[in-house]
Amino acid sequence: MDDSITIVLDDRDILSGVCGVNDKNLKVIEGSLGGRIATRGNEIRLEGADGDGLRRFKAVMDNLIALVSSGENPTPEYIKALTGGTPADEGIIQIPHGFGRVYPRSKNQASYIHTMRTHDIAFCIGPAGTGKTYLAIAEALRLVLAKKMRKMVLTRPVVEAGESLGFLPGDLIQKINPYLRPLYDAMESLVPYDVIHRMEETRSIEIAPLAYMRGRSLNECVVILDEAQNTTKEQMKMFLTRIGEGARAVITGDVTQVDLPRKQDCGLMHAVSVLSKVEGLGFMWLHTGDVVRNPLVKKIIQAYDENDEAKN
DSSP states (O other), rough: OOEEEEEOOOOOOHHHHOOOGGGGHHHHHHHHSSSEEEETEEEEEEEOHHHHHHHHHHHHHHHHHHHHTOOOOOHHHHHHHTTOOOOGGGOOOOOSSSSBBBSSSSSHHHHHHHHHHHHHHEEEOOOOTTTTHHHHHHHHHHHTTTTTEEEEEEOOOOOOOSSSSSGGSHHHHHHHHHHHHHHHHHHHTTTTTTHHOOOTTTTTHHHHHGGGTTTTTTOEEEEEEOOOGGGGGGHHHHHHHTOTTTTTEEEOOOOOOOSSSSGGGGGGHHHHHHHOOOOOOEEEEEOOOGSSSOHHHHHHHHHHHHHHHHOO
């Protein structure tokens, strides 16, 4: 039988934070749990929901009240992940010395964070703008700055597209910098530059081309292989066999943007097909609905997908 529940908040600042701008947070909760939410004074009331809906509403409100009380401002995207069934603690990345907490902005992103935390090696495949690299780097920074891991290693395959490295100006570091710049961009949006500089000085952070991984054994560190769709089968096998004791690895890529001369050589697609049934590995797929960049990016991806389907 449908019933109701009322939450009373005496602190107006907490009430405002829980409700969100123009009550957007409450609208998200209403859309996810069903029933109707009404506010009156310092009361938030859910009506017309079943017993399960009322229990979930109480749990969500308790979480939001605690979050706002600690000084955070929960976003509608965070609430979508929360009401989607992901435990709250598994959907938040708190980076020591960072600019603030990182919240998943979709249910799949929350599942991605959970996958990274519960598997020593995790794959994430999805289109541009879904947060694959950003969330992986945020989680890596959390682990290293909280001293749960010794260092973080970020790597990408260097795939030449139109210009040979040999003809680009500068020394090797200057030649490969454009390929690795997106990794620095992600870090600089998460922590102050002086934190990054200090990590570089203490060698608790390393950014290098994938070719530099050959022959190494990466122990007690978190390793991110970005743009993995541009690895060959041999490179992917080489990378995966570098993972040593106490290490974690995250492999991210977009199989729709393969720059290799022959797409059938793609190491990421090959790894997914060969390793999908290996126990202990985690696989996560993000989709167009998880795009968190400019809304036009989602439309662009959809248009390309529709065009590809029409050709097939």
